[in-house]
Every structure is written in structure tokens, then in C-alpha cells.
Amino acid sequence: EAGVAQSPRYKIIEKRQSVAFWCNPISGHATLYWYQQILGQGPKLLIQFQNNGVVDDSQLPKDRFSAERLKGVDSTLKIQPAKLEDSAVYLCASSSRTSGGATVTGELFFGEGSRLTVL
Amino acid sequence: RKEVEQDPGPFNVPEGATVAFNCTYSNSASQSFFWYRQDCRKEPKLLMSVYSSGNEDGRFTAQLNRASQYISLLIRDSKLSDSATYLCVVNMSWGKFQFGAGTQVVVTP
Numbered sequence: 003e004a005g006v007a008q009s010p011r012y013k014i015i016e017k018r019q020s021v022a023f024w025c026n027p028i029s030g031h032a033t034l035y036w037y038q039q040i041l042g043q044g045p046k047l048l049i050q051f052q053n054n055g056v057v058d059d060s061q062l063p064k065d066r067f068s069a070e071r072l073k074g075v076d077s078t079l080k081i082q083p084a085k086l087e088d089s090a091v092y093l094c095a096s097s098s099r100t101s102g103g104a105t106v107t108g109e110l111f112f113g114e115g116s117r118l119t120v121l
Numbered sequence: 122r123k124e125v126e127q128d129p130g131p132f133n134v135p136e137g138a139t140v141a142f143n144c145t146y147s148n149s150a151s152q153s154f155f156w157y158r159q160d161c162r163k164e165p166k167l168l169m170s171v172y173s174s175g176n177e178d179g180r181f182t183a184q185l186n187r188a189s190q191y192i193s194l195l196i197r198d199s200k201l202s203d204s205a206t207y208l209c210v211v212n213m214s215w216g217k218f219q220f221g222a223g224t225q226v227v228v229t230p
Binding site: 033035037042043044045046047050052057058093097109110112113114115 | 125127129155157163164165166167208210216217218219220221222223
């Protein structure tokens with residue numbers, strides 16, 4: 003079974019430029035997450051999708067970050083304009099859900115991440 | 122107060138020794154609990170779920186104390202390959218997973 007795919011693996015940009023990250027979750031996984039992990043910290047949830055709907059985007063800096071999952075499969079996270087403090091690894095994860103809604107196993111499957119450096 | 126707190130360590134452990142560390146959570150309504158392992162510059166991976174009765178997986182034992190709102194992880198007979206950051210993860214609700222900052226474990230020969 004193919005895992006969570008992310009691209010690009012690495013990106014270096016200057017502040018005020020824009021960047022986009024792509025994620026393709028495990029086939030059949032309805033829930034998709036974008037996390038930001040700054041060096042030395044745990045992953046911080048940016049946005050959670052259930053199919054193509056947003057479940058939680060309370061910690062997404064909406065003035066500069068946007069994300070979409072138009073067809074309920076792959077997803078794109080965009081940052082525009084980037085700031086120095088956006089330097090981090092952006093992790094995409096997916097999980098399965100039951101028809102009742104709540105995640106049963108609690109296992110999140112992560113991609114390898116996209117490492118962003120903002121200069 | 123952070124929703125999930127962990128001692129960042131590092132815990133320096135001689136090979137073969139036992140190490141244990143805790144994680145506290147603030148939301149008493151949290152539904153489920155997990156330990157993830159993250160190797161340097163790699164993505165987190167599920168190590169084990171944590172059940173109310175406590176559970177063991179080989180050399181790893183996890184326990185949950187709902188009354189005091191903490192979970193623990195114990196590693197027996199530590200191996201060099203156990204060196205990693207261990208992330209405490211709490212499922213708040215509706216599949217919302219809150220991560221701790223991680224506890225670094227360094228196993229030395």
C-alpha cells in the first residue's frame with residue numbers, strides 16, 4: 003500500500019515569496035491533516051479536512067496560509083507571502099474514519115514532510 | 122498552560138537500562154492517547170496506543186492515569202535504536218490530535 007506522498011521535499015525561498023506544498027493521502031483515507039513542525043517542537047495542527055470539508059482550521063494563519071482539498075483526495079497548502087518564522091517542516095497526515103465520524107484507531111500516517119527554509 | 126506537556130529531556134540512558142517519562146494533558150474530556158516515535162529529520166510514526174488498563178508491547182509499556190491526567194511510557198532493556206524523540210499525542214475530539222513537544226531519549230553504549 004502506498005503511503006502519504008508529499009512534494010516538494012525541500013524548498014528554499016526568500017521572505018515575501020510564495021510557496022505551495024502538495025499532499026496525496028493514503029487511498030481511501032477520508033481525513034487529511036496539515037501540521038507545521040518547527041525545529042525542537044511537536045507538530046502543530048494547521049488544518050484538518052474530512053473529505054473535502056474543513057473540520058478545523060482554527061490555528062491556520064489565514065492572512066497568509068490557505069489550503070484546499072477540492073475533490074476530497076489530494077490537498078495543497080499555500081503560503082503567501084512567506085515570513086522568516088514560517089521556516090519549518092510541513093507534514094501531511096491522513097487517517098481513516100468510521101461512518102460514525104470519530105477516528106477509531108488513532109493512527110495518523112505521515113508523509114516525509116516538506117522542509118521549508120525562508121531566507 | 123499547554124494542552125499536552127512533556128519533559129523535553131534529553132534522557133541519557135545506558136544501553137540495557139530502563140527509562141520512563143510522563144506526559145500530562147489538560148483536557149479531561151480527551152478520548153484517546155498515543156505515543157509516537159520520531160527519528161531525527163523523519164516523520165512521526167505510531168509506537169503504541171495507550172489504554173486505561175495499561176498495555177505492553179515488547180519492551181515498551183504505556184499507562185494512562187485519567188484521574189491525574191497523565192500518560193507514561195517505560196522502555197526496558199534500552200537499545201541504541203531506541204534513541205529518538207517520543208511524542209505524546211492526545212485525541213481531543215473529532216479526530217483532533219494534539220501533540221506534545223516530545224521527549225528526547227539518547228541511548229548510549
